[in-house]
Amino acid sequence: MAVSNSYCFRPPKVISRCTLFKSSYALNNGCHNVVCFIKRSDRQVNLEEKVGLLLDNIKWDDKGLTVAIAQNIDTGAVLMQGFTNRDALLTTISSRKATFYSRSRSALWTKGETSMNFINVSDIFLDCDRDSIIYLGKPDGPTCHTGSETCYYTSVYDVLNNPQVEENKLALTTLYSLESTISQRKNEISFSQNGKPSWTKRLLLDEKLLCSKIREEADELCRTLEENEDKLRTSSEAADLLYHAMVLLANRGVKVEEVLQILRQRFSQSGIEEKRSRKS
Structure with missing residues (x-):
């Protein structure tokens, strides 16, 4: 309870x-x-x-x-x-x-x-x-005395595969694993790269392309409702929209946690109250 x-x-x-x-x-x-x-x-x-x-x-x-x-x-x-x-x-x-x-x-x-x-x-x-x-x-800050976000940062499978490597690898859920990967791609942009850049890097480097893709994916998601498409199609389009939105967040230096915190703060408010608070 x-x-x-x-x-x-x-x-x-x-x-x-x-x-x-x-x-x-x-x-x-x-x-x-x-x-x-x-x-x-x-x-x-x-x-x-x-x-x-x-x-x-x-x-x-x-x-x-x-x-x-x-x-x-x-x-x-x-x-x-x-x-x-x-x-x-x-x-x-x-x-x-x-x-x-x-x-x-x-x-x-x-x-x-x-x-x-x-x-x-x-x-x-x-x-x-x-x-x-x-x-x-x-x-309020890092939980672990080592300065890590949590006390759980050692992957058993990583240790079994390579006992010599000591990594600070957080136990991330799917959403935060994706955020971590996007952040890594963003950090790699400052280094010289050989060959064709990844799709994530292209989006990070081209804001017009990124915004056009977000609008495109949002429209495709709405069409799954309007055209009564199956659940798998809806899930797929929602995943595409979420991914591109997270690339935009990374571009703006906004963490998913900050977005979820705002959502949580709105739980106790009605939609009308929430909109009124934005104007003030």
Whole structure:
């Protein structure tokens, strides 16, 4: 189950007539107490009960821990994996900063507390067995201590094929693999090339050609609807349009992640509100 935004609470500015809520783990162990001031009301007392019930229904191991995975909400990239306990999860819900439990230090730690590269949590998901958690959020910067975007940058198959080669190869999904290839072609343009340039390089070098192809592919995609063509044809034309649009993004120095972030920000807006905000 996902913990919706309405279930997440934050300390109010006014704390008069408030009650202290501490996680049972903190009370029993006397360390890293997570104290949240919750204004006394039927709704918030009910919220305490819901959070407590949620924590009670997670299958913690014999040490009170479970796996927590941080995932980029826009790219889908798996950023890192750690462990969480009741207090760490409660802190994440309250602060919206991905927080874990360090087994080596026996202490809570929030990703970014030293580097300032926090992972800002938008939602939290539990798996079907309630024994692992996903923090779905937006990182402020590189997640890995090495400076890499994620902690997952070593391909097993690359290592097996060539153990001598050490590469920083991110685990990219299809869309981002394409973006990476287009970016590589763009970087190669500055070097002298022998032979005929690739189609991607031609598009990057000729803006008029690129724009004409985008208009052409958009028209062909619309025709699949107007002429009731089959799904495969629609998928093919959509792929062509998406590819050429991504070449334009690369030409303009815009990342796909930036586009997806704007789309995500529009989720809570109606189309009328979104258009009105553009004019302002």
